[in-house]
Amino acid sequence: MLTVPVRQLGEAERGAVERLLDLDPFGGAQVAERVTAHGLSWWRSDGRIYGYGSRRHLEALCWFGGHLTPVLASPAAVSAFAELILSEDRGCSSIVGRADAVLGLWEHLGRYWGPARDVRPHQPLLVASAPPAVAADPGVRLVRPDEIDLLYPAAVAMYTEEVGVSPLTDDGGRGYRRRVMELVRGRRAYARVAGGEVVFKAELAVVTRHTAQVQGVWVAPHWRGRGMAASAMAAVVRDALRRVAPTVSLYVNGHNERARHVYARCGFRPAGEFATVLF
Incomplete structure (x- = not known):
């Protein structure tokens, strides 16, 4: 049994979801774009978003649609999300996000969803915030x-x-x-x-x-x-x-x-x- 609440989130909790996504603006970008475009109403979106934590303190998110994407998921959150997700058919084409959470989910889900076609465990996440020193190609x-x-x-x-x-x-x-x-x-x-x-x-x-x-x-x-x-x-x-x-x-x-x-x-x-x- 889950000891910490894991539940599908709805539009009433959009503010809490957006605040959490702001805490990881690069790791959660794919989820943030979907929330901005479609909100949290499942019938308007191409997936569902689950939350981990109490109703007063949302701690982590997990997007489940064409991709499975955890956001700010601790090992405890990963275990809870995996337990919930195992009750459903796979459906998604990939698990993608911060490496610790993705690989943690795969450790739980792999024996049920496997084999994977490919696992890419080391993908550096990179960010630029200033124009490059390299001259830009005018043909692009x-x-x-x-x-x-x-x-x-x-x-x-x-x-x-x-x-x-x-x-x-x-x-x-x-x-x-x-x-x-x-x-x-x-x-x-x-x-x-x-x-x-x-x-x-x-x-x-x-x-x-x-x-x-x-x-x-x-x-x-x-x-x-x-x-x-x-x-x-x-x-x-x-x-x-x-x-x-x-x-x-x-x-x-x-x-x-x-x-x-x-x-x-x-x-x-x-x-x-x-x-x-x-x-």
Whole structure:
């Protein structure tokens, strides 16, 4: 039996949820964006949010939708969330968030939900709050709505390379294409085009009042090694800081030394560690 209350939260507790999310503006950014967009009414959202703690003192959160994301979850909160979640079918495609909580959840859930397709236990979380010293590539710009067909093949290539499966598998790519269109129309997708093709791309996949989280960074294979990545990322960071949010954040696989070097050159500093479990 649970000794500390774990319950699904509703709109009446939105203020407490937002205060808790403000305590971890980078680790909880993905959840914060969803709460801002849809509130806590389950019928308006694409997931549910659970709280750990008494009604007077909310201590931790866990988002359960397309992704499972714990926020500020202590080991006791992780155990309580896992006990509740085990009563439901998996449904989510990944567990992602602060490494200690994600790996703790996976320790509880793995024997029931496993095997995972991939576990990425060391993903440095990085944050930049000032324009990079690196000169920005003037060729990197926002993608226009009439350029969806130009961007989409690069987005599919990035997703397949990074995640390990094609986004075209489940529904022929219709859902993924809608997501790419949303990012473009929201002025959150960047690219450099050369010779009629996208040779660099990145998106502001998550935006809150605290941060713009960059995902989907990709350089075309035949353009790699030319030294373009730092100046291209510098362009993204400068525009995002000027136009979107007071910080830019991202998380990167720990073994990707080349990318980590690029981000360091662009002024990103460590802000903890993420982990991801992929199904």
